[in-house]
Amino acid sequence: MKITIRHFSVFVVFAAVIFLFNACNPDNNTEPSPYDLVADQDAEVTQAWIGLFLEIDRYSKGYRPGPSARALAYINFAAYEACIKGMPGFKSLRELYPDLNLPAAVQKDDYHWPSVLNAVYATLFQKFFPSDAFLDGYADEYLFRIVELQQTFSETYREKVGGTIYQRSEDLGTAVANAVWDWSGEDSFGHNAYLNPNPSSYTPPTGPGLWQPTPPDYTPALFPSWGKVRTFTITAADKLANQPLTFSQLQTSPFYAQALAVRNAVDNLKFNEEWIAQFWSDDYPGLTFGPATRWISITSQVLEKENANLETALYTYAKVSIALNDATIAAFHSKYTYNVERPVSYINRVIDSDWQPATASTPAFPAYPSGHATMGAAAAEVLSHIFGYSYGMTDESHKGRQEFLGMPRAFASFYEMAEENALSRIYLGVHYQMDADEGLRMGFDIGRKVNEMPFK
Template sequence: MDQRFSIKRLNTGFLVILLLLLINACTIEENVTSISEPANSFDATVALKWNGLLIDIDRYAPGYRPPAAARLMAYTGLAAYESIVPGMPEYHSIASNYVGLTLPTTNVELEYYWPASLNAAYAFMFRSFYPHISDEDKAKIDALESNLNAQFLGEITEAVLLRSNAFGKAVAKAVFEYSIKDVYGHDAYLFPRPDNYIPPVTGPNGEKLWQPTFPDYTPALFPYWGKVKPFAMKQTDLLGKPPIPYSEDPDSKFYQQANEVRITVNTLTHDEKWIAEFWSDDFYGVTFEPAARQVAIANQLVENEQLALDRAIELYAKLGMAMCDAGISIWLTKYHYNVMRPVQFIRNVMEPGWKTALNHPYTGVKGISPEFPAYPSGHSGFGGSAALIFTDIFGSNYAFVDNCHKDRFEFLGMPRSFNSFLEAGMENAYSRIPLGVHYRMDCDEGLRLGYLAATRVMQMDWKK
């Protein structure tokens, strides 16, 4: 009798201990404190302010043209996400996807204020990725961090602020150190046009390949970007499909696609010119670049929908990663096939003296083409990947107005309305034809790779 009683007591005690261990294990795994307000109880003000500053800095940040800017957005988005995910009980950390990335953890018995953690993470990433920007822009980073911290002190104690700041900064530091390990991507913005790259003149079948183009003959931009480390795409995903074979035969598909570009530019309507200039974002110092354009759209959506902080940070993280991977895939494909720009083919084969419709509004230089091979289109990849991420967050039938350039006067930037994100992404992609800088096949494949990049990001294990 006593023995049975002892065994029963032992079993009961064992079950209690086991239950406590399981509870403790779940708490450690989720790394969520019960005394901290969850991230979804805050609005997205902090995220909006930092991403608003990002698109301002992007316009004038040397070297950060596509696709390097998209990479910065991906790492910054990852740091931001991980700095508050302990306060997002419905979400997982995604750090385990990245070998060599080790992140700090919170103390589950202490209080954290997630907007403060996020503020510190953004500030650290901006200072780290933008060491070379103007003193004026550096001062904006300092001022934003300081002003937000001052506001937080009206809500929390100094001890909670310092603890939260320290955690956010430690997360960002770990993510930035992980970025350093990517030798082909991390510092590439400092050398966007490496002197040691010489573009091939002919391909394996004797076809003529891309060379720096009229009128400025600018050297190749980021020719080694295809070696950069992706976030979600598989290695087998990265290289795009072969382009339509080069041919100077008027009956060939290649010739016909070039002729479409030539005729479209030569007979440009007002609406076509508006679409082309609206989505251009080609010039450093004139606008933000094409990846930041999608962040600018995201900012409008976050503000219009008044997203909670957790949902906004999910959006920015997914958007940055999808565009980063799209850029890697597209630049790998560009410099693998080295398809010449329409201006090169049309001037050599069809119409000497022909020019694109891409004109610099400040310098007056006309007929410009971007300084890398045509196939596939980067705009199409950034626009396509962003369209799928926006659809994932906001739905497939979300009508919106893009006000990104509503106050610009140097080009046709009047707001445009769309019935869905996919519609906007497709217009962005095919806007490159009336601008004269891409063939239709470039836009088709750019969209496909952008969709694939976004799909791979969305397939990651974000939620519990």
């Protein structure tokens, strides 16, 4: 077939039109969006919001230990889920929770993931921490800080990505946050529990060796129903600790021996032991953040040390927070199942009526197992799974504090940190050795359950 010059010219023009149409059609554009992958973003927005959480938790009211862990879990779960479209190596967990009606990103649309996250954090911080969730005198400052941080990132991101992508991203983050908050509201035992941490309707059981409020202030039971709060992954069987030692006041009994060991430890503290006790305490609102949030502080230090990208930060915070949430629930379920009295009660009645623990007051709930130990072990197992079982670090959570012995301490592994954290409660005089041992066992098991969740 002979092709004339005229036919050839028409063909060239037609081909050029097709090329230009395809080039201008976004559906046929193969150039990836600069915001496609969460892993390509730095973790600045997440680290800033988590840093603010560390401050808020210090001055929150009715939040330690359980509600802090729960808030962290819901916030970091929402952050992870909101960005899952941009994390191709990870899976959504939404199918694990049939009652959760979670919106999803539109596959063909572009999103700026830091803008999505800024909306998630701002929305949930405002919902979890209204004005009545703070100690007196701190609400105005931290409610302003929440709005200020949101606006700072909003202005930066809107200018960077333009109004269309920014607004789409903000809308997604807000929608996911609201859906997670609605889901939180379906958990009657956990939702807004900070409003009534010491319910007057609860009366502790009485009997030999059973917990009763402790001196000097005899605070009523704290969160006696926390064991009924919704978990993310553990089952009812996972929530129950092994049986504690049989109660006895006989001087030849193992129970007496453990109480005597607590008395002797507190009365003969060396400097390093006192340092350990104060370093890990995190018991007092207004002084430090709580014991669950302490492990988020540790997580943040690791992520900063590793210069982790946004994807790694979201994954790590979600897993650690879920582990802390479930560990706290398990510890409190077991505490109020066994109702083991605190060392101060036993020692004052059986061994030494004038003895006092090394801390101003004993936590207002039963002893067994140790919540610090359970939370610490769960977090340590998750962190070890992500960063390695021989990962060494120096914990600077309380660096520069003068009110207590908070100088940084170095550790060869997360397990070593968890074990020292558990031991610290014996040095303070608020736990028996069995509390620490069983808390560690439970916590490590819970951490392994979280590691088995289908994140990937």
